[in-house]
Amino acid sequence: MLYTVPTKRGLGIEIWGTDDDLTYLYNTIDKFWNNEDFSTQKGYENRANVISSFAHEIRKASYGSRLKRNSSHYTPAEIPYRGFQISWPHILFCMSCLNYNRFWVETTKYDVSIFLQLEYWIEKSMYDYDSLGAKKLSIFLNGGIHRNNEYIYQYLRNNAFLQNMVNRKLFVFREGSNAKMVLLPK
Numbered sequence: 001m002l003y004t005v006p007t008k009r010g011l012g013i014e015i016w017g018t019d020d021d022l023t024y025l026y027n028t029i030d031k032f033w034n035n036e037d038f039s040t041q042k043g044y045e046n047r048a049n050v051i052s053s054f055a056h057e058i059r060k061a062s063y064g065s066r067l068k069r070n071s072s073h074y075t076p077a078e079i080p081y082r083g084f085q086i087s088w089p090h091i092l093f094c095m096s097c098l099n100y101n102r103f104w105v106e107t108t109k110y111d112v113s114i115f116l117q118l119e120y121w122i123e124k125s126m127y128d129y130d131s132l133g134a135k136k137l138s139i140f141l142n143g144g145i146h147r148n149n150e151y152i153y154q155y156l157r158n159n160a161f162l163q164n165m166v167n168r169k170l171f172v173f174r175e176g177s178n179a180k181m182v183l184l185p186k
Helices: 019-030 044-062 088-101 109-129 131-141 152-157 160-167
Strands: 003-006 012-017 067-069 081-087 171-174 180-183
Touching: 003 109, 012 019, 012 067, 012 088, 012 109, 019 044, 019 109, 044 081, 044 088, 081 088, 088 109, 088 131, 109 131
Parallel strands: none
Antiparallel strands: 003 012, 012 081, 067 081, 171 180
């Protein structure tokens, strides 16, 4: 079972699954960025860069090069789980890019189920970490990022998105030995 948990300091999430879960996730995501049929679409290359870095982490985790556990966070059964960490801006941008690219690729019910499962667990991790701040942050998971921005990759890499959220008083950074990102209540 694919699932997510928030990172210790709230900077992102950990995505966990069995080898099969991560392989299925990778294969599903692969067809939404590695497809020359829609390479002529405005901003394709930038969306592909955002998605490919996410796909890279999934692939590395499935090979055992990232996080490892002998069981899931939810069951004591001895089943090896693999995972990786990803920041909030990166996963939100990636989901936005994937959802935009879904318009250009034939999508099966299985693909939709993978996306819905991933979105469910991302949102659950938001609310598990900070339910008040998650209400503000969840809009970015549900289309709050301009998906057709041809410079979306540069926007993500420049941290302009994160700085915008700080300026809008959605986050505050606590520094020092307890450094973490905190979602601010209304």
